[in-house]
Amino acid sequence: MKAMQLTGIRQMEMFEVPAPEIINDTDVLIKMTHIGVCGSDVHYYVSGKIGSQVVQYPFTVGHEGAGIVEKIGKAVTLVKPGDRIAIDPAMPCWECDQCKAGRSHTCRNLKFLGCPGQAEGCLSEYLVMPETSCFPISKELTLEEAALSEPLTIGVYAVKLSQMKPGMNIGILGSGPIGLSVLTAASVHSLGNIYVTDKLDYRLNLASKSGATWIGNPLNEDVVAEIKKAEPGMLDMVFECCGKQEAIDQAIELLKPGGKLMIIGIPEVDRYSFAIDDLRRKEICIQNVRRQNESLHDCLSLLNSQKVNIKPWATHHFKLSETKQAFDLVAAYQDGVIKAMIEI
Numbered sequence: 001m002k003a004m005q006l007t008g009i010r011q012m013e014m015f016e017v018p019a020p021e022i023i024n025d026t027d028v029l030i031k032m033t034h035i036g037v038c039g040s041d042v043h044y045y046v047s048g049k050i051g052s053q054v055v056q057y058p059f060t061v062g063h064e065g066a067g068i069v070e071k072i073g074k075a076v077t078l079v080k081p082g083d084r085i086a087i088d089p090a091m092p093c094w095e096c097d098q099c100k101a102g103r104s105h106t107c108r109n110l111k112f113l114g115c116p117g118q119a120e121g122c123l124s125e126y127l128v129m130p131e132t133s134c135f136p137i138s139k140e141l142t143l144e145e146a147a148l149s150e151p152l153t154i155g156v157y158a159v160k161l162s163q164m165k166p167g168m169n170i171g172i173l174g175s176g177p178i179g180l181s182v183l184t185a186a187s188v189h190s191l192g193n194i195y196v197t198d199k200l201d202y203r204l205n206l207a208s209k210s211g212a213t214w215i216g217n218p219l220n221e222d223v224v225a226e227i228k229k230a231e232p233g234m235l236d237m238v239f240e241c242c243g244k245q246e247a248i249d250q251a252i253e254l255l256k257p258g259g260k261l262m263i264i265g266i267p268e269v270d271r272y273s274f275a276i277d278d279l280r281r282k283e284i285c286i287q288n289v290r291r292q293n294e295s296l297h298d299c300l301s302l303l304n305s306q307k308v309n310i311k312p313w314a315t316h317h318f319k320l321s322e323t324k325q326a327f328d329l330v331a332a333y334q335d336g337v338i339k340a341m342i343e344i
Contacts, residue, residue, distance in 0.1 A: 002016060002125050004060065014321060027073040027076070028133075029071040030128070032122055034065065035122055037340040038063065038151065051270065053116045061121040063121055073131075088133040088150075140306075141303055141304065144314055151178060151313075155178065156181070156185045157295040158181075158292075167192050168192055174197070175212075175241070179196065180207065184308045188308065195230075203338065237262065255282060263288045314339050314341045320343075322342075
């Protein structure tokens, strides 16, 4: 089968590799149809690593996928051949202390698609996954939406983890796919005002159409001052979704005493710093968000409710052979890209 693999920094080639086979009775062979290009994929493309996770070339990335079940192991009961499915890229062991505590996303033995040292990614024609990672979709949803459900699930999980309450005023710093996923998941709650920032106006425009009360570009205005004018008591909660130190600093300024900072963005640096005086005096709570924890079912239910629309996220479409072009586009934030989709 064909697979697109990283071969060096900003280098990628198509290879003919052995097709995966069903080994375990609970395995599912999937014919891939759609793969989304994630910011973490691009980190591996431009830097060759994320923190301690370093690429050994050649390597296949990609974890936002959907496809059609081709074949199943003899013990599989959750899906059948011909089913259209969304794919959870996490493959926990289900036996360690974390899994038994309901934290399969921090499984001690976790394997995750497209993560160096764990599992090859899904930028290929076929993929084998355990049945617990395969979620049939309704006839109302497209396979593209199924692939987009992976980033949306992060927002669904982050909102659930935050324990936000009706009437809260929140901020979302960064309105790329992850910021939009948080906005989309939060928009169905009975919140107060939602303030969204980004350095790219086209992303802000989509955020405005997706439920943001206020949008602001920190390159053009003092977003902290403007939000404080609108909310003198400041915000109950801020979701940091861009992985930037300046966004962390803005979040601390924007939060009211007793507020909560939800850190979701993946930074390019190894360390953040915090204004400890403000952090301490306000008694700010900091919650990191690690991907998502068994929230794909809730995410698909949200999509089936038709209360949200994520179709506008897919702004660009490419063939598998054009994957490098897609990665270059996303890495450079070109042509109004929100989400580049690879179609097989």
